[in-house]
Amino acid sequence: MKIDGSCHCGELRYQADVDPAHSMVCHCNDCQVLSGSAFRSLVLSLPDALVMTAGTPKIYVKTAESGNLREQAFCGNCGSPIYSVAAGDEPKVYAIRLGTVAQRDQLDPTRSIWSQSAQSWIGHLGDLPRSTEQ
Numbered sequence: 001m002k003i004d005g006s007c008h009c010g011e012l013r014y015q016a017d018v019d020p021a022h023s024m025v026c027h028c029n030d031c032q033v034l035s036g037s038a039f040r041s042l043v044l045s046l047p048d049a050l051v052m053t054a055g056t057p058k059i060y061v062k063t064a065e066s067g068n069l070r071e072q073a074f075c076g077n078c079g080s081p082i083y084s085v086a087a088g089d090e091p092k093v094y095a096i097r098l099g100t101v102a103q104r105d106q107l108d109p110t111r112s113i114w115s116q117s118a119q120s121w122i123g124h125l126g127d128l129p130r131s132t133e134q
């Protein structure tokens with residue numbers, strides 16, 4: 001599936017080809033901190049199937065629990081996270097941050113990973129009182 005996306009300020013734009021079956025939610029500690037949220041949603045690209053069409057992301061390299069290095073790409077202006085990718089690996093499979101994808105409403109997650117570190121209230125989200133806006 002062809003997708004496109006951008007950061008919040010619009011300095012970074014990209015196009016990618018993804019497999020909608022590889023859309024997921026990650027509850028690992030790194031994703032919680034790096035996203036500033038309780039979990040991260042992402043979709044995996046097909047091999048080498050992401051191109052930046054505007055701007056150059058800033059890269060922060062994190063060391064995963066496994067010792068592997070992962071490049072975290074984000075906008076140096078507005079801070080939106082765009083993707084992560086294993087340093088050095090070829091071909092590159094990009095974990096694209098779903099919130100930046102224009103077609104994100106068509107990419108329902110198909111699984112949860114790192115559920116051992118999920119926040120305990122995640123399962124109750126649907127029970128919270130709702131407001132349609134603020």
Ligand SMILES: [Zn+2]
Binds near residue numbers: 007010011012079080
């Ligand atoms: Zn930006």
Ligand SMILES: [Zn+2]
Binds near residue numbers: 026027028030
């Ligand atoms: Zn994670």
